[in-house]
Amino acid sequence: MDTRILKEQELLPALHLVWEVFAEEVAPSYSPEGVEKFRNFIKYDNICPMFRRGEILFFGAFEDNELKGTMAFRRDGHISLFFVSRDSQGRGIGRSLCEAAAAYCAQVLRVDKATVNAAPGAVAHYESLGFQAAGEEQVVNGIRFLPMELAIDRAAYPSAGKSRTPLIVGIAIGSVLLLAILIFGISIAVRGIGSYMRERHSDVYEEPYGDRDRHDYGDDFGGHNRGEHNWDDYDGSYGDGGALSGLESVPAYEAGDLEYETEEQVYAYTDDEKTSMVVDFQVKYPQINGLDEELGTKVNGALKECAMETVDKIYTNPSESVKEGVLASEYPALVSYVEYKISYINNEFVSVIFQDYSYQGDSSTYYVDLRARNISLRDGTVYKVKDIVNTDGAFMDEWMEGMKDEADDGSFLSELSREQMENALKGDSQGGVYVANFFADADGIEIGFDFNYEADDPDDHGYAWVTAPFDFSDIREYKTNSAFWDEID
Numbered sequence: 001m002d003t004r005i006l007k008e009q010e011l012l013p014a015l016h017l018v019w020e021v022f023a024e025e026v027a028p029s030y031s032p033e034g035v036e037k038f039r040n041f042i043k044y045d046n047i048c049p050m051f052r053r054g055e056i057l058f059f060g061a062f063e064d065n066e067l068k069g070t071m072a073f074r075r076d077g078h079i080s081l082f083f084v085s086r087d088s089q090g091r092g093i094g095r096s097l098c099e100a101a102a103a104y105c106a107q108v109l110r111v112d113k114a115t116v117n118a119a120p121g122a123v124a125h126y127e128s129l130g131f132q133a134a135g136e137e138q139v140v141n142g143i144r145f146l147p148m149e150l151a152i153d154r155a156a157y158p159s160a161g162k163s164r165t166p167l168i169v170g171i172a173i174g175s176v177l178l179l180a181i182l183i184f185g186i187s188i189a190v191r192g193i194g195s196y197m198r199e200r201h202s203d204v205y206e207e208p209y210g211d212r213d214r215h216d217y218g219d220d221f222g223g224h225n226r227g228e229h230n231w232d233d234y235d236g237s238y239g240d241g242g243a244l245s246g247l248e249s250v251p252a253y254e255a256g257d258l259e260y261e262t263e264e265q266v267y268a269y270t271d272d273e274k275t276s277m278v279v280d281f282q283v284k285y286p287q288i289n290g291l292d293e294e295l296g297t298k299v300n301g302a303l304k305e306c307a308m309e310t311v312d313k314i315y316t317n318p319s320e321s322v323k324e325g326v327l328a329s330e331y332p333a334l335v336s337y338v339e340y341k342i343s344y345i346n347n348e349f350v351s352v353i354f355q356d357y358s359y360q361g362d363s364s365t366y367y368v369d370l371r372a373r374n375i376s377l378r379d380g381t382v383y384k385v386k387d388i389v390n391t392d393g394a395f396m397d398e399w400m401e402g403m404k405d406e407a408d409d410g411s412f413l414s415e416l417s418r419e420q421m422e423n424a425l426k427g428d429s430q431g432g433v434y435v436a437n438f439f440a441d442a443d444g445i446e447i448g449f450d451f452n453y454e455a456d457d458p459d460d461h462g463y464a465w466v467t468a469p470f471d472f473s474d475i476r477e478y479k480t481n482s483a484f485w486d487e488i489d
Contacts, residue, residue: 002061003059003060003061003096003097004059004060004062004100005057005058005104006058006059006060006070008048008051009272009278009280011047011048011058012044012280012331012335012359013067013280014058014060014070015044015047016337016357017067017069017070017083017085018042018070018081018083019039019042020085021085022083024086042081044331045330045331054075055074055075056072056073056074056080057072057074057075057104058070059071059073059097059100059101059104061093061100065270066282068085069085069088069093069094069096069097070082070083070097071083071097071098071100071101073105073114075109076109076115077105077109077111077113078116079101079114082094082097082116084097094125095128095129098129101114102150102152106153106154107154110154111152112151112152112154113151114131114149114152115134115147115149115150116149117147117148118131118145118147118148119145120137120146123146123148126148127148129150130150130151131148131149131150132148132149132150132151133147134147135147247339247340247353250341250439250441251441251442251443252341252342252442253344253345253440254342254346255345255346255347255489257347258347259290259347260289260290260291260345260347260377262342263287263288263289264284265284265286265287265304266282266283267281267283267285267307267311268281268282268283277326277329277331277333277334278331278332278334278335278359279333280333280335280337281311281315281335281337282336282338283307283308283336283338284307284338284339285303285306285308285340285352285354286303286340286342287303287304288300288303288377295379295380298380299377302373302380303373303375306354306371306372307340307354308338309371310336310358310360310369314336314358314361315334323361324361325360325361326361326362328362329361331362331363332361332362333361333363334360335357335358336356336357336358337356337357338355338357339355340352340353343439343441343442344439344440344441344442344488346487346488346489348377348378348486349374349375349376349377349440349484349487350373350375351373351374351440352374352375352439353370353372353439354371354372354373355369355370356369356370365455367464369450369452369464369465370437370450370464370467371437371450372437372438374439374484376483377487378483378487383438383484384427384436384438385426385427385436385437385447386425386427387480387482388438388479388480388482389447389475389480390479390480391425391478392478394477394478399425399447399468400413400421402468402469402470403466405468406468406469407461407463407466409461412461412466414459415459416434421434424436424449425447432452433452433453433454434450434451434452435449435450435451435452436448436449438467440488443469443472444469444471444474444475445470445475446467446469446470447467448465448467449465449466449467450464451464451465
């Protein structure tokens with residue numbers, strides 16, 4: 001475990017982590033206006049100039065070169081943007097970052113206290129870290145908070161000049177942190193994994209935050225108070241009992257007599273030599289052990305290829321549009337973070353879902369994509385939607401109703417004719433806009449689209465992907481003669 005000051009090329013991933021925790025656990029309780037205000041503040045090209053001037057500092061906690069949590073603070077010791085990934089909450093992560101920041105405040109900044117504007121629901125947490133109230137509860141611009149401070153005994157920390165190891169690289173904290181993929185948009189699952197809202201073309205890190213006094217960001221972003229969260233000071237310790245979303249919400253199935261073992265592989269690459277752009281890949285994918293050599297090569301190759309699709313597109317074999325985007329961008333970024341879930345596996349079939357978050361040249365435009373691989377463990381056949389269901393009139397009626405229910409929008413997909421939708425499910429993506437996907441899980445099968453609208457497309461309802469759920473018993477009414485149905489328990 002390494003806890004240290006972040007370098008500039010690590011700033012964008014830190015902001016991704018901030019946004020992900022905020023989007024999953026805080027944003028649902030705030031108004032759209034409040035979410036937009038916070039999003040504008042953490043834009044990369046709003047934060048980056050302050051970072052370069054040294055007005056704001058970021059600590060990051062790493063394990064195996066993966067960012068696990070972050071805390072930002074001003075040079076006067078005021079804490080802001082204190083976030084820990086969801087899966088790491090309740091494990092001392094906030095305390096570890098706070099201790100590292102306190103040491104830096106004492107040794108380098110030479111300040112005697114750290115301050116924070118704590119939301120009501122965060123007060124007890126900060127008290128457990130040693131903070132005490134520094135005034136009465138206040139409401140400023142509708143934001144309710146309690147000023148708190150932590151006294152720092154500078155004598156308790158050795159002089160940075162006498163330290164054998166520079167503080168910015170030498171502070172090691174023993175706590176275990178877990179990366180909650182550094183994600184870029186609000187994740188709202190309308191029904192389980194059925195739909196995923198996106199901000200693909202919303203320029204999350206595009207424009208500076210107006211004429212804001214750059215020294216006031218800590219105090220002003222205490223949170224849009226509609227609950228007990230505090231944007232500026234939120235450390236990810238709330239909402240542990242909330243509903244699951246994204247891949248976590250998928251009810252996975254694994255046969256009890258499974259003959260194979262699955263092993264996680266990670267492709268990780270960060271180009272630390274490039275200071276003018278971010279190049280960062282963290283791609284996870286499963287491999288299945290126990291298959292015969294030829295079949296194993298076929299199955300595992302298909303899984304890896306699916307996981308690495310964006311890396312191949314933007315880095316290994318970049319398109320001209322990607323190259324142009326990098327050259328034209330003030331803040332270029334080539335990023336792909338991929339998580340997966342084995343949603344269904346028995347001895348004859350496996351279904352794997354991949355969720356990919358990426359920047360494909362320019363840090364002002366991010367992408368959220370769903371991909372799936374459904375593979376026969378008998379012969380390595382990769383199944384498509386058109387292989388498993390007859391897209392006749394009855395199926396299309398039920399599927400279209402399910403898609404609109406998932407999107408909670410009666411006009412959803414109205415830009416397509418019925419024939420176009422059916423063709424898209426069969427593989428005609430209409431220029432790459434509607435990519436058909438399906439996956440199996442413990443409850444049944446979900447079928448839908450990964451969306452790739454162009455910027456400002458009026459038909460874009462803000463979804464990265466939507467899938468309609470079918471129970472196993474219901475969908476068999478529409479099944480084909482594919483061997484797929486013999487392989488599903």
